[in-house]
Amino acid sequence: MATARDESGELGSRDKVLVAATTMFAENPGRRLSVRAVAARAGVSTGSLRHHFPTQRALLDAVLTLIYDRVIPTDRIHDTSVPARDRLVDCLRQVLSMAGVGEQARQSMRTAYERFILPEPTEDLRAAYLSMEHEVLRRIEYWLTTLAQEGALHEGDNARRARFLMTVVDGLGLERALPADDAILRHETDTLYLAVDSVLRPIDRS
Template identity: 65%
Template sequence: MTRDGRSTDSRERILAAAAAMLAEDVTARLSVRAVAARAGVSTGSLRFHFPNQRALQDALLDRIYGHMFPDDPIRDRSVPARDRLVTCLRQVLAPAGVGDQAREAWTTAYQTYIASEPTDRVRAAYFALEQGGRRRLEYWLTVLAGEGALPGGDHTSRVRFLSTVLNGLSIERALPAEASILQSETETLYMAVDCVLNPR
């Protein structure tokens, strides 16, 4: 096998090991040492392919979501980044429904996570769901950062902000409304996306 072949093989083993660790525990912390050990490569080899933990996480997110959502609108460069991100955020809101369906979803969430002190199992389930949602948001921002549509680096505060906006909008869907939810929701999503893409 050529040197390049070995290099590609070890990169694939590293990504497969990291993906397996996340599949077993979505809250797993992907430390360089743990992933390298799982992949059967040296930490130096891992660092060669992924100079830091962030590079590894970005590559893994790209691999996971590229596989899970091959037609993800975030990748359609014929559409402006702003519109693509709003479309992706709508995908998060869509399953919650509107009106009775949204009320039912929030009633279940309230009874499960808020009404009484959550058990360790319930807490772990919630954190896993929350982390999965945040990873998807982070993936979308990473794709846009790769295109130069927003600054690269750590997206933690942007993800937290967008997650908060989505939570607020999903609650709003469950509440009585006088005006069109679609119109006000669209305006809010564009304002949020503009704040993320054009920080002052």
Template identity: 60%
Template sequence: MDTRERILQAAAEMIAEDVAARLSVRAVAARAGVSTGSLRFHFPTQRALQDSLLSRIYGHLLPDDPIRDQELPARERLLNCLRQVLAPLGVDEDARTAWGRMYRAFIEPEPTEQLRTAYLSHEREAEQRIEHWLTVLAEEGALPPGDHSRNTRFLLTVLNGLALERALPTGESVLTAETETLDAAVDHVLKTAPASQDRPIRR
């Protein structure tokens, strides 16, 4: 196993043991049995290490992830990924049942440290999934490289709001309004993409 693979395997083991683990350069290097300089050579920043690890994890766990369907434009793929998150919730009764479980698990009980840790672990898993999608698009040039945490938080907030709307009474089509919101959210995230990215050619 080469050095890069040893580093990624060590980081994956740390995450497997504790999903909230902080992948510091020193801790991962020690776990992999390499120097911090060697780790920096392969992963110049902590973010580069995290992005590579996320791509490895989700590439293995979700080989059919819509974000990898390069026959579609980046915008459509990101929309499909967001829709995939909302789909299992259903609407009306199904959505109310799902939110009831969430309420009883995390809102109704006293907010103990154990409860907070459990919820943050659940939230971090959702964040990592969105970060992975944005990282893939950045690698393709559809997004600028760098820290995607702001857009990740924005998209997660949009998803949480739409999931709640599915459970609430409404006077219009939930799915129509949801589609408009997802379109706006994805357009916002991709607004810094190169001008030619995913734009139809007008004649």
């Protein structure tokens, strides 16, 4: 994480806020990042936090962007020595890996259920979910745009393709949390390739 420091070597207030908010999110992904709590954790005033992040949505967007940029690197998609379909499957698998497997996957699903499904859908709750969804879609669209520039994609709406691929990944994440047989990883890989092949340009086998 690139951070800005003042002449004394201290982190700037914006980076203090991001470090605090990211740490709090990592400790409990279901926690609502309140301005007051994040400011207190960062050791800055709420006014200073609001200066950098005028809304709670802006703060959450910044935190999620930072998390996805660190956890899901984009270098793999640029490795043209590897077939496009393999690169895209690997990238989608990176998103899926965030759900974990076994007990970790079940805990992820419990957290999602308790955080976003069980409560009434307030505006704050909707904004928090849409922020996370936006970051996943943003990353998948970036991968698709990169492949389109290589000519590996048909012309079309990458936003719709990204949503389709995210829906597939969401379903696989749920499957990871459910009782499954020993072949789940093979089935998962088959499903990812089937989804990827549906959006990539067909290979010329002539």
